[in-house]
Amino acid sequence: MELTETLLLIGSVLAVVAVVVVGLFRRGGGQPPADHDRDVAPRGGTDTLTREPGTDTATAPPETAAPEAPPEPLTLRDRFRERLVRTRNVLGVSVAELFGGGVSDDAWEGLEELLISADVGVAATMQIVEDVRRRARDEGVTEADGVVALLKDELRSALEVPDRSLARATDDEPTVWMLTGVNGTGKTTTIGKLAAIEEREGRSVVLAAADTFRAAAADQLGLWADRTGARLVRKDEGADPASVAFDGWMAAIATDADLLVVDTAGRLHNRRELMDELGKVKRVVEKKSGPMDEVLLVLDATTGQNGLAQAGAFVDAVDVTGIVLTKLDGSSKGGIVVAVQRELGLPVKLVGLGEGIDDLAPFDPDAFVDSLFEPA
Amino acid sequence: MALPSVTVSVVSHHLLAIQRSPSVFDALAQRLDDALSRVRGRGRLDDETVDATLSEIRLALLEADVNFKVVRGFVSRLREVLVGEEVSKALNPSQQVVKAVHAELVRALGGESVTPDLSGNPAVIMLAGLQGSGKTTAAGKLAKQLKKKGRTPMLVACDLQRPAAVQQLRINAEKVGVHVYAPVESGDPVAVARDSLAKARDTGCDVVIVDTAGRLHIDTELMGQARDIRAAVDPTATLFVIDAMIGQEAVNVSKAFLDDVGFDGVILTKLDGDARGGAALSVREVTDRPIVYASVGEKMEDFEAFHPDRMADRILGMGDMMTLIEKAEDTFTEQETKDAEQALLSGDFTLEDFLKQMQMVKRMGPLKGVLGMLPGMGQALKDVDVDDKQLAHVEAIIYSMTLEERRDPRLLTKGGARRRRRIAAGSGRSVQEVNRLLKQFDQAKSVMKSVSKMAGMDSMNPQGRKGKRAQAKAAQQLMRSGQVPGQGGQGGLGGFPGLQQAPKRKK
Ligand SMILES: Nc1nc2c(ncn2[C@@H]2O[C@H](COP(=O)(O)OP(=O)(O)OP(=O)(O)O)[C@@H](O)[C@H]2O)c(=O)[nH]1
Ligand SMILES: Nc1nc2c(ncn2[C@@H]2O[C@H](COP(=O)(O)OP(=O)(O)O)[C@@H](O)[C@H]2O)c(=O)[nH]1
Ligand SMILES: [Mg+2]
Ligand SMILES: [Mg+2]
Numbered sequence: 001m002e003l004t005e006t007l008l009l010i011g012s013v014l015a016v017v018a019v020v021v022v023g024l025f026r027r028g029g030g031q032p033p034a035d036h037d038r039d040v041a042p043r044g045g046t047d048t049l050t051r052e053p054g055t056d057t058a059t060a061p062p063e064t065a066a067p068e069a070p071p072e073p074l075t076l077r078d079r080f081r082e083r084l085v086r087t088r089n090v091l092g093v094s095v096a097e098l099f100g101g102g103v104s105d106d107a108w109e110g111l112e113e114l115l116i117s118a119d120v121g122v123a124a125t126m127q128i129v130e131d132v133r134r135r136a137r138d139e140g141v142t143e144a145d146g147v148v149a150l151l152k153d154e155l156r157s158a159l160e161v162p163d164r165s166l167a168r169a170t171d172d173e174p175t176v177w178m179l180t181g182v183n184g185t186g187k188t189t190t191i192g193k194l195a196a197i198e199e200r201e202g203r204s205v206v207l208a209a210a211d212t213f214r215a216a217a218a219d220q221l222g223l224w225a226d227r228t229g230a231r232l233v234r235k236d237e238g239a240d241p242a243s244v245a246f247d248g249w250m251a252a253i254a255t256d257a258d259l260l261v262v263d264t265a266g267r268l269h270n271r272r273e274l275m276d277e278l279g280k281v282k283r284v285v286e287k288k289s290g291p292m293d294e295v296l297l298v299l300d301a302t303t304g305q306n307g308l309a310q311a312g313a314f315v316d317a318v319d320v321t322g323i324v325l326t327k328l329d330g331s332s333k334g335g336i337v338v339a340v341q342r343e344l345g346l347p348v349k350l351v352g353l354g355e356g357i358d359d360l361a362p363f364d365p366d367a368f369v370d371s372l373f374e375p376a
Numbered sequence: 377m378a379l380p381s382v383t384v385s386v387v388s389h390h391l392l393a394i395q396r397s398p399s400v401f402d403a404l405a406q407r408l409d410d411a412l413s414r415v416r417g418r419g420r421l422d423d424e425t426v427d428a429t430l431s432e433i434r435l436a437l438l439e440a441d442v443n444f445k446v447v448r449g450f451v452s453r454l455r456e457v458l459v460g461e462e463v464s465k466a467l468n469p470s471q472q473v474v475k476a477v478h479a480e481l482v483r484a485l486g487g488e489s490v491t492p493d494l495s496g497n498p499a500v501i502m503l504a505g506l507q508g509s510g511k512t513t514a515a516g517k518l519a520k521q522l523k524k525k526g527r528t529p530m531l532v533a534c535d536l537q538r539p540a541a542v543q544q545l546r547i548n549a550e551k552v553g554v555h556v557y558a559p560v561e562s563g564d565p566v567a568v569a570r571d572s573l574a575k576a577r578d579t580g581c582d583v584v585i586v587d588t589a590g591r592l593h594i595d596t597e598l599m600g601q602a603r604d605i606r607a608a609v610d611p612t613a614t615l616f617v618i619d620a621m622i623g624q625e626a627v628n629v630s631k632a633f634l635d636d637v638g639f640d641g642v643i644l645t646k647l648d649g650d651a652r653g654g655a656a657l658s659v660r661e662v663t664d665r666p667i668v669y670a671s672v673g674e675k676m677e678d679f680e681a682f683h684p685d686r687m688a689d690r691i692l693g694m695g696d697m698m699t700l701i702e703k704a705e706d707t708f709t710e711q712e713t714k715d716a717e718q719a720l721l722s723g724d725f726t727l728e729d730f731l732k733q734m735q736m737v738k739r740m741g742p743l744k745g746v747l748g749m750l751p752g753m754g755q756a757l758k759d760v761d762v763d764d765k766q767l768a769h770v771e772a773i774i775y776s777m778t779l780e781e782r783r784d785p786r787l788l789t790k791g792g793a794r795r796r797r798r799i800a801a802g803s804g805r806s807v808q809e810v811n812r813l814l815k816q817f818d819q820a821k822s823v824m825k826s827v828s829k830m831a832g833m834d835s836m837n838p839q840g841r842k843g844k845r846a847q848a849k850a851a852q853q854l855m856r857s858g859q860v861p862g863q864g865g866q867g868g869l870g871g872f873p874g875l876q877q878a879p880k881r882k883k
Contacts, residue, residue, distance in 0.1 A: 113444050122438050183674070184619070192539075213674070215551070220540035224539060300508065304622060304623025307621075331593070331629075
């Protein structure tokens, strides 16, 4: 039997069967919609626990963020640089070394590998190297230093945005930020770090534990609330995440808070129901609050090319406004953000540099670009 | 049977085409077609052709996150396989190459699926890995699986780092109904690990599963701690837990865990996502440790043995199509194949044809499993309750129709209310169900038609970019019309691989 025929058959037959039968079951099988999907989580009670601000306030010395420049909440650039410099690039050679013997095909290939090894991705790498190559030719650059300068320039311009500060409410109502992302990227930890900074700067913060799915997720956020002095709004495991976020808003209004930060459950971007659920969380809050000031996507710096698909799906679902790149204290370079910003125009706003309360810094494109190439 | 390589190529060609990635429509097979176009009609793959081919394969593997150094080694092994390879008359060269790549990939991933030896009383399993890789979840899943096998597991809380990690493990233990040893929330995890063995004996547990804190492989202090925990409990199996979405650093991370802590096997997590998971190859190549489990979701039962062949399909962007095709070839007779094809191409697809095909599919095994092998469908079907009992209901409804009605469903739609009531009564189903079936069937049919048309268009346009886009779109449309909870822009019903080929075959 001809194999093409088998293929024809299977593809088509399965497709038809799938559409008819699955479609039928979806509507007819008495399936409750959307929220039965994940675990056997008990339907929780709906009483809202509002924890009093913890006594165990931030232990770290107050950060000297210039009070007259609120759009720049962090001044940790040096720590960012310092952390990044610690890691060697994987090739163990610098761009300067690559081009030390002149601008050769081998050197360009080495450069490609360097970018790919930083998870920049094949497509973006090819494009960047091509652009730099063309410029080198046009501008008659033949020295290693010149190539390095062109390359950094190219990357920096790929990462350029006018403003990386976190947006705040322009009226008297509380600012609202929401953190999203796939599982285990560092959403909750980042919220803890943000709360610490905000509280330290004298703003009152409410944290809404809208991850009602993962075991002990609200407890985890609760511990961060205790550490930072933020107020926690939570419900039982299995409760409707949108209602927790909504209660968070109501608590923020009631206590005249400056900021509401909504923690959400990690979810894979290819789960449509879960992405819909996230959209609902956003909508329900926004009905009262108006548009959220920031919807941040938390990307793990170790992530490979899938990061691009993640960003695309989260942008589609909840109009992400910026990226938090976490775990940059590891050896991964987080090069995927280059592709993400090129493709989607999403700027990186913050970086995570560890598990501690102070390990959050503003994204510094210069330091980031340097870290891609400079061996320690 | 041998791998049906024509299908491999065609499938990868079309399925890759609907992947949502920067390389959206650059299917590996298509790119190979270009690289190999000169070969047609020649006897052997020459050096130059092999070079061009290998460079395409290299890019495909890099896009799948295989580490670039690992790619280099893999590609040079492939070169040995390919150079001088006789181009078979039956296959076109790219199909042959895809087949070779696939075979080599399966081999590199370990060939067979293996499970760790967990005998011993108590058997001790230790989990280690980066932050957020899925250790605590995997601990619960392992416990659940072992409990099902009649063991009595105990979870041990040695993550005293992450806030509420201990509580998370407690809840997982409760969910799966096993013992948990979690004496402290902070302090020394090595002591907890050491004490857990005596505790297990006291409580009659015969498997101890030690959850540890996530740690960076470059954090020497914490890597030392993990080594100490391992030394304290002397595990039957130490398993390294790694996220399938990880990029190029997979090699350094896994090598460091191997050298500094040591492990016997790997758990690859979050495979329910759509990452190609090239890290699997990276880890395997640099550590030479088998990948033993695949974690495929957040629920405690989403845990499976790892299958190298499926992983190879996935890295090449082919879903489980290979498995599916082999299954189909084993199940369907030639005549059935011919009939089904005839029906689908005739443009006059009837409920009778549908009934026949449904029965063919049924023979392939539980419907959910079979459908799940289509790329993207597994995820889409995750929480849809596709019970084969319900299939029987569909059958019953169609059996209750007259032959005339099956051949011309329009008899039932326009003014066919009486007939529909009769059918409902005859099949013991509700009129609503009959209505829904007809509607679904109609939708499937109309979209099939437009896909078929677009596919025809595509075949006249050899570059095919536009056509493919249209085709992918049509496939998505079909998916939506079926209310399959799929994924916006990707996966789907496989883009109707065969239909596009159809017009060509007519000659
Ligand atoms: N090294 C390092 N670890 C981090 C960083 N940010 C978070 N983590 C750790 O990564 C793990 C996951 O962090 P969480 O904040 O729980 O992540 P999440 O996105 O809320 O996870 P889920 O809610 O389970 O999806 C924890 O062990 C954190 O301590 C970082 O910047 N560097
Ligand atoms: N989708 C998906 N999520 C997973 C999987 N395994 C773990 N997770 C999630 O990933 C996150 C981190 O998992 P956890 O077990 O706490 O990781 P740990 O930090 O290594 O202990 C949690 O949100 C889990 O629910 C998996 O296979 N698929
Ligand atoms: Mg969280
Ligand atoms: Mg854990």
